[in-house]
Amino acid sequence: xxxxxxxxxxxxxxxxxxxxxxxxxxxxxxxxxxxxxxxxxxxxxxxxxxxxxxxxx
Amino acid sequence: xxxxxxxxxxxxxxxxxxxxxxxxxxxxxxxxxxxxxxxxxxxxxxxxxxxxxxxxxxxxxxxxxxxxxxxxxxxxxxxxxxxxxxxxxxxxxxxxxxxxxxxxxxxxxxxxxxxxxxxxxxxxxxxxxxxxxxxxxxxxxxxx
Numbered sequence: 600x601x602x603x604x605x606x607x608x609x610x611x612x613x614x615x616x617x618x619x620x621x622x623x624x625x626x627x628x629x630x631x632x633x634x635x636x637x638x639x640x641x642x643x644x645x646x647x648x649x650x651x652x653x654x655x656x
Numbered sequence: 657x658x659x660x661x662x663x664x665x666x667x668x669x670x671x672x673x674x675x676x677x678x679x680x681x682x683x684x685x686x687x688x689x690x691x692x693x694x695x696x697x698x699x700x701x702x703x704x705x706x707x708x709x710x711x712x713x714x715x716x717x718x719x720x721x722x723x724x725x726x727x728x729x730x731x732x733x734x735x736x737x738x739x740x741x742x743x744x745x746x747x748x749x750x751x752x753x754x755x756x757x758x759x760x761x762x763x764x765x766x767x768x769x770x771x772x773x774x775x776x777x778x779x780x781x782x783x784x785x786x787x788x789x790x791x792x793x794x795x796x797x798x799x800x
Contacts, residue, residue: 601719603771609719610775616712617782620697620705621789624799 604644611640682794689787691748696790709786716779717750720760725772727751727760740773746780 601609619633681699689696694710697703728740744751754760760776761769792798 601723606719606723606771606775610716610778613712613716614778614782616708617786620709621785 604648607644608641611637611644615640679795682791685794686787686791689790690746690783693748693750693783693786696787697793700790700793702793713747713779713783713786714750716775716782717747720772720775720779721754723772723775724761724766724769725774725776726762726769727754727776729755729762740777743777744780746782746784747776748783751780 615633615637618636619629619631623629623632685696685699688699692710693713694706694708696706697709698706726740728737728744730738730741732738741751744754747754761772789798793800
């Protein structure tokens with residue numbers, strides 16, 4: 600069974616793959632944009648998690 | 657006398673699709689890409705992109721179903737259900753299969769199931785994005 604974190608990372612990975620392929624024309628730029636989206640998703644996820652932790656404590 | 661490389665370049669330019677040119681190929685890849693994730697790209701010979709799109713969208717869909725996500729019913733009369741079913745209809749045959757075979761949960765009973773519903777909605781919307789991308793490739797609006 601997936602944890603919340605692993606489900607969110609898998610969600611981010613799938614979306615980043617589609618965004619990378621559809622939003623850029625060159626394969627190299629697709630990989631770069633996909634990696635950028637993935638980093639933003641996971642970074643946002645970790646930031647939001649710590650914010651929620653700070654709000655609760 | 658043009659060199660073989662120049663001749664090949666000229667051939668490529670002639671073979672290039674002109675934007676707006678009359679052809680049924682863009683419509684075919686749009687519909688195929690909508691029905692089966694990544695099929696539009698595969699028809700255009702973009703196998704790696706097609707397989708990656710297929711894997712990403714199917715994975716998201718399976719995760720959504722695995723988390724007991726809701727398959728929306730447009731005939732319930734609720735505006736959110738109608739909007740949800742429009743987004744999930746983007747998954748093409750997967751949505752039809754889900755409705756016919758009774759996959760997914762209805763209504764959402766747990767928090768995790770709500771995440772599953774969002775994964776199913778996102779899979780549908782991403783599939784629309786992928787199908788439109790294949791259409792743009794076929795009609796020449798997207799270079800490569």
